[in-house]
Amino acid sequence: MDKYQNNKEKVVEIERIYKEYLDQMNELKKAQNKLIDDYIYKLEEKKKEEIMKKFD
Amino acid sequence: MPESKAENLEVKKGSPIIESLAEKNINPELLLKQRISEMQDGIAGFEQDGISRIDNANNSVGLTAEDVEKIKSEEGIDKQRVDNLGRAKAIANKLIAMGMAIMAFSGAGNFEKVKHSEMNGEGLVDEFLTEEEMQREIQEDKKNRSIKKPRFIKQEGGLSEQERRAIEEYEKAKDNLDKFNEKIAEEEKERKRNDDPKISAERVRNVFKFHIGSREYFDKLKIEFGGDAKKAKDVQRERLKYLEKVKVDFAKMENMNGRFLGIPDDINTHIPPWLLKAWINFKLGINGVGGFYNPLEEKVTLPDYRNDGTAQHEFLHASTKANVGITEKAKKIFKNSYKKIGSKEDRYLSNPTEMLVRKQKLDILMVERGIKKYGEKFTEKHYEELMKLYNEKGTLSRDVRDFIKTTKPEDFKKIFNEIASNEDKKSNFVEQV
Numbered sequence: 380m381d382k383y384q385n386n387k388e389k390v391v392e393i394e395r396i397y398k399e400y401l402d403q404m405n406e407l408k409k410a411q412n413k414l415i416d417d418y419i420y421k422l423e424e425k426k427k428e429e430i431m432k433k434f435d
Numbered sequence: 436m437p438e439s440k441a442e443n444l445e446v447k448k449g450s451p452i453i454e455s456l457a458e459k460n461i462n463p464e465l466l467l468k469q470r471i472s473e474m475q476d477g478i479a480g481f482e483q484d485g486i487s488r489i490d491n492a493n494n495s496v497g498l499t500a501e502d503v504e505k506i507k508s509e510e511g512i513d514k515q516r517v518d519n520l521g522r523a524k525a526i527a528n529k530l531i532a533m534g535m536a537i538m539a540f541s542g543a544g545n546f547e548k549v550k551h552s553e554m555n556g557e558g559l560v561d562e563f564l565t566e567e568e569m570q571r572e573i574q575e576d577k578k579n580r581s582i583k584k585p586r587f588i589k590q591e592g593g594l595s596e597q598e599r600r601a602i603e604e605y606e607k608a609k610d611n612l613d614k615f616n617e618k619i620a621e622e623e624k625e626r627k628r629n630d631d632p633k634i635s636a637e638r639v640r641n642v643f644k645f646h647i648g649s650r651e652y653f654d655k656l657k658i659e660f661g662g663d664a665k666k667a668k669d670v671q672r673e674r675l676k677y678l679e680k681v682k683v684d685f686a687k688m689e690n691m692n693g694r695f696l697g698i699p700d701d702i703n704t705h706i707p708p709w710l711l712k713a714w715i716n717f718k719l720g721i722n723g724v725g726g727f728y729n730p731l732e733e734k735v736t737l738p739d740y741r742n743d744g745t746a747q748h749e750f751l752h753a754s755t756k757a758n759v760g761i762t763e764k765a766k767k768i769f770k771n772s773y774k775k776i777g778s779k780e781d782r783y784l785s786n787p788t789e790m791l792v793r794k795q796k797l798d799i800l801m802v803e804r805g806i807k808k809y810g811e812k813f814t815e816k817h818y819e820e821l822m823k824l825y826n827e828k829g830t831l832s833r834d835v836r837d838f839i840k841t842t843k844p845e846d847f848k849k850i851f852n853e854i855a856s857n858e859d860k861k862s863n864f865v866e867q868v
Contacts, residue, residue: 386462386463389537390461393463393466393467393537394466396470396533396534397474400474400477400526403526407481407519407523408481410519411481411484411519414512415489415512415516417510418489418506418507418510419492419496421509422496422506423496426496426497429498
């Protein structure tokens with residue numbers, strides 16, 4: 380196998396791995412964003428609750 | 436590399452970016468380096484984004500700190516965020532390992548093959564002799580020299596007084612020379628024995644066993660346990676057991692990073708050194724290791740040449756089985772006294788086991804340089820003397836410099852007066868090391 384072909388195959392493998400990393404990280408980012416969104420929602424709900432109490 | 440390489444190429448025909456990179460004959464090693472760096476940046480960004488969003492929300496929502504803490508705890512937000520980060524790191528870790536495998540197994544590449552000919556017994560191997568072969572050569576040489584050496588030929592009754600005295604002088608000088616050579620050979624043997632990494636490592640281990648088993652060490656442990664002698668005794672026994680039990684292995688420095696990552700030496704020679712460093716940096720925040728302690732295998736790995744500093748460092752880790760045997764009080768003191776330096780190394784250096792080892796190296800140094808005697812309380816004066824040494828570049832070891840750099844000045848007294856160390860006046864241990 381010549382050097383050019385060998386390098387080419389390595390490049391393909393590296394890029395495949397990198398793409399896999401990007402895909403998995405995207406999933407993880409989505410999960411984390413949802414987690415934080417839910418948390419922020421809970422904080423805001425608590426604040427609303429506090430404000431509503433003042434009007435009761 | 437899987438057998439389906441050619442198929443993969445076919446499958447990836449649909450990816451124009453990958454195809455174009457491959458067609459351009461990009462250097463795979465450089466590409467991998469860049470991709471790993473991007474992964475590391477990506478994970479750092481992922482962590483920072485999570486922290487910033489949560490902090491912003493906490494600060495802007497207008498709730499009391501107690502309420503925020505309560506919701507945080509109910510939602511388990513910190514734990515989940517840390518879990519996510521762990522997952523992200525695991526993904527990158529796995530992919531870096533795969534990258535390594537590609538570089539190692541995919542045939543002839545452009546990367547370094549460290550001392551390949553030596554490893555395979557080709558080329559250079561003839562230049563090295565085993566100990567046995569060397570001894571045989573020396574004996575051969577002696578024999579040859581004794582045959583070739585000039586001799587006075589004694590002629591019966593034909594020696595003048597002058598000749599007889601000359602022969603006597605010669606024999607005397609020869610004896611002296613032989614004795615001198617023997618002495619030199621003996622000294623050389625002793626020097627080699629002292630420099631033998633196995634012997635010097637065992638010496639370091641024995642010195643620490645002696646200290647940890649001392650009354651003075653026990654007294655310091657008692658302080659850590661608020662006067663509880665039973666606990667102090669148990670911990671002392673436990674540390675001695677760890678130290679006694681730990682196995683010692685040796686590695687060539689060029690294989691040390693690979694060994695730390697669990698890569699066999701023969702595969703390690705095919706992996707570019709920068710890639711091993713990147714992986715270690717990713718795991719620990721430092722660029723490489725000079726030796727290491729594996730608490731699971733209860734084994735220290737040291738360089739294959741004498742290096743007492745590294746042996747001390749790793750045996751000290753072994754004595755507390757890394758963090759397992761460090762008291763909660765000591766951990767708390769270290770946690771509160773750590774001064775961040777604002778680099779990736781913070782993660783590694785703030786680990787209590789690393790702080791304890793460095794603190795103990797500083798204990799050794801203070802006795803060695805006559806700064807603080809055993810039993811003496813640590814005072815402002817000692818701190819000033821340490822700082823003087825610290826500011827004189829090149830006079831302190833890296834471990835000691837790291838400790839001074841990352842410890843809050845106001846906490847030195849607490850650390851040195853309340854945490855058990857390996858200093859012991861009676862054992863005179865510094866000289867023994």
